[in-house]
Amino acid sequence: MTNHREDVSHVEKISCQLNCQTQCVDFLRSMVAVMAERTGMDPCHTNRIALAVDEVFANIAEHGYGGEPGPIECETHIRCNGNGLRELVFDFRDFATSGWVYEECHVPQSDLNMDCISPGGLGLRLIAEVADSFKQEILPDGNRWHLVFSLDKGVQSGTAARI
Amino acid sequence: MELQLESESNGDGCVQLRVCGDVTIHTSSKLREKLKPLLAPDAREVRVLLDDVEFMDSSGIATLVEGLQWSRTSGGRFILAGLHENVRDVLELAKLDTVFDIEENNG
Numbered sequence A: 001m002t003n004h005r006e007d008v009s010h011v012e013k014i015s016c017q018l019n020c021q022t023q024c025v026d027f028l029r030s031m032v033a034v035m036a037e038r039t040g041m042d043p044c045h046t047n048r049i050a051l052a053v054d055e056v057f058a059n060i061a062e063h064g065y066g067g068e069p070g071p072i073e074c075e076t077h078i079r080c081n082g083n084g085l086r087e088l089v090f091d092f093r094d095f096a097t098s099g100w101v102y103e104e105c106h107v108p109q110s111d112l113n114m115d116c117i118s119p120g121g122l123g124l125r126l127i128a129e130v131a132d133s134f135k136q137e138i139l140p141d142g143n144r145w146h147l148v149f150s151l152d153k154g155v156q157s158g159t160a161a162r163i
Numbered sequence B: 001m002e003l004q005l006e007s008e009s010n011g012d013g014c015v016q017l018r019v020c021g022d023v024t025i026h027t028s029s030k031l032r033e034k035l036k037p038l039l040a041p042d043a044r045e046v047r048v049l050l051d052d053v054e055f056m057d058s059s060g061i062a063t064l065v066e067g068l069q070w071s072r073t074s075g076g077r078f079i080l081a082g083l084h085e086n087v088r089d090v091l092e093l094a095k096l097d098t099v100f101d102i103e104e105n106n107g
Helices: A004-009 A025-039 A043-064 A119-130 B028-038 B058-074 B085-093
Strands: A013-019 A071-080 A086-094 A133-139 A142-150 B004-009 B014-020 B045-052 B077-081 B101-103
Touching (some): A013 A025, A025 A043, A025 A071, A043 A086, A043 A119, A043 B058, B004 B028, B028 B058, B058 B077
Antiparallel strands (some): A013 A071, A086 A142, B004 B014
8 A cells, every 4th residue: 555645755846837817725735735744844834834835826926917817837845055954945937027026125014004904915924924035036038936944943843854 | 625605693783704715815805705794884793703714815814804994993893713723823923813803712
């Protein structure tokens, strides 16, 4: 009998192309779940990463493509950084030539004005809270979005994480 | 997961809205459409039961904030009940957990 846990633990990299209008949250959460399983990430951290990934996807769909159909490429993998620490990386690539330019200074800070909470502003704030790094690379035909999560804060004790 | 919504009124200005499923950018408009009419000037209390919601993103939170704003202007009570730990964590990340009227889970 095949052991499912063993199978998913050997996944090196997941790549896919999605339509931004599709309800992809389940698929994105599955990607996160596979990587979480592999690294022994706790459920809370897993949900936070799923949230950040969902928010990036939603922002591209909303602000990059303006709610119109459009392709989004997504890839996730685990890597070791220069200090030997493990990181979970999500790269998104869109082909939207107008719209959203991310700047950290635009992320709403801790004192919320209840009258101006918007899904976009709140979403960026959640991404900034959860991700260790979030960067945009503007390309001639779209954007690349680079999300990095440190794995050291969400690995359950006693679980041997693998790369 | 398809979002399912069911409201129940006790006829005394108190309404409960039961939410079942993920609340995301694709489903939050459905929640908003259902919630908005419940936030009437003469309503006394709107209780949103979320025990079947395991995932909520910023669009869902923003929809709930509309309920909060209603409670501040109308004087009615807007209560969140049955929060899954994932949803509570998102509210904490957004620093809104102390702003909402959250009914603690029993047990």
